[in-house]
Amino acid sequence: MTSNMTGTMESQMRSEPPMIQMLTPEGDRIESGEYDGFAAELSDDDLRGFYRDMVLVRRVDAEGNALQRQGQLGLWAPLLGQEAAQIGMGRALRAQDFVFPTYREHGLAWCRGVAPETLLGMYRGQNHGGWDPQEHRFHTYTIVIGSQALHATGYAMGIGLDGDVGTGDRDRDAISVACFGDGATSQGDVSEALTFAGAFHAPVLFFCQNNQWAISEPTSVQTPVPLYTRGQGFGVPGLRVDGNDIIAMYAVARASADNVRSGAGPMLLEAFTYRMGAHTTADDPTKYRDAALDEEWKAKDPIVRLRRYLEKHTDTPADFFADVDTAADELAARIREACVSMETPPVEEIFDSVFVEPHPLIEEERAEYLAYLDSFAESEGAH
């Protein structure tokens, strides 16, 4: 799979570097040589499953935005436009793999079985996480940009120490996935993660979702060089995939994951996509980007693209799409209800789980503060 990995510096510096695409925006399949084998494994039912995943996750996202606007969430980080990148990657992974997400990985969370309600809880301010990373093999959302790339790399070093790579046993060989965006590539931690991954030959798949915007800064502010080449100096080969093309995303993620799993060393996958929404609900993209660009990317919408394919090239019945929309409505109603009925956690939670073993100062502060609160209860006759 080296043919697409590297190019001459000249080709890298061209405005349109090589990008693997298998499904056109019009919904037609195009040949992609070495990756077609993985695409061929996908049945029409699999593709309908991907469609369903993407529609449901987009609906979760829309509900997150709405709940924030209605004051039910403190903030929401939309994934709008990145559904194919995340579902394609998420469905290409195996149970024993471990994903280290940013804070926008709602599609990957979906694939790893983290309930959308849990994500809403975090953005509501119920807690800073809310799920057991080991249970889902999906680490905590990480807000400081790029930090998690090192955690993923260390985890992969652990896989190597355990000998769970390159054995040929597909149920044993594992990888970790380091998620990050275009902006994060400027962080030292991402470069250090590439350094360690290269030096230790760690089975980590670097997954850069280049959505082209780091809040208001376009990728050109971060680098003049295509991001899929970022790993080359570290010994980490890279590929650029059309991140709005679910078939290419799945096929190339499968191929790359299998390659890393086989002991070939780390790889970097750049999903070339677009943040169709705002950075977060606190952001206003109209202040810094051209509406024409948004329109251009709307034409490349990952969900519309797959729907066109299913309609044109499979015998998917029309009521399939209606059923998915109904399921999305039901999901939205369910998570809305769950969100608005979340009770504020008990104040004691502030003092819980700072450490595994108790810390006398924290216990003292807990006791003092609860006594302080109780003093009001006594005077007012109510809590």
Added chain:
Amino acid sequence: MAALPLSKAITAGLRKAMDDDPKVLLIGEDIGKLGGVFRVTEGLQKDFGEQRVIDAPLAESGIVGTSIGMAVRGYKPVIEVQFDAFIFPAYDQIVTQLAKLTNRTHGAENMPIVIRVPYGGGIGSPEHHSESPETVFAHHAGLKIISPSNAHDAYWMIQEAIASPDPIMFFEPKRRYWLRGEVDESDPGLDPFSARVVREGSDVTLVTYGPLVPTGMDVAAAAAEEGTSVELIDLRGLNPIDFDTIEASVRKTGRLVVAHEAPVFLGLGSEIAARITERCFYHLEAPVLRVGGFHTPYPGSKLEHHYLPDLDRIIDGIDRALAY
């Protein structure tokens, strides 16, 4: 066990912990063949292999960040930071990730990571090799901090640190690395967060830790010759701090001096002064006094003896406390 230098007591403690638990591994710069710049890990790579004694790329944030990932995988990394002030590239990973992951996951995830930091001055080094940044980390919730002052404590405290399910920063008094002391291996271990009354006294309490404990012993001996009875306390635990032991002593002596190499301003002495004043205001005969480094960058080594609290400056602090 024969008398060991403090550094070799740590080596012995590391070796014991690695023998006892195959998940314990060491990672740091130059810790393999070289055995670390202070030779604390000498011989361990030869005996435990390159997979358990890992020479890391020169990237402190990378060392801490990848250690977090290894801990997620079930390992117990013991990190060596080469020198105190080289820790700052890792500051972000330590305070925003390591210190907070147990809380972020509601206790689902443990972070059994130890960060060993040779700290303090007095060895004639260039800039960035002599600092005492323990308070910087003590200010952050989620990190526990300990510092041994002698070989016996070092042997046991490093093992306690490694056995802990919480992140522990282990500050090693580098100018005392060569200080020999008996190590009692039959000891059932010790609570690394309990302060130790090194010498009992009745006139004034002197609280210190790490590199200044031997200085404190000299202070107590010199003061005794002048008729002043100093009770010397070695904190061992810097977060949490064993305030009960300090309080009991101050209730007896009525006077407290806290000495550390770190700057006085917002140093551990400030917190100890505030809390002891709250706890035993009516037992105090004098304000709590602090002796420590200046609010300046650490000076060049030709001037460091002015910066570091020595016997005379601590005696001066005791005299001032007694003058009230």
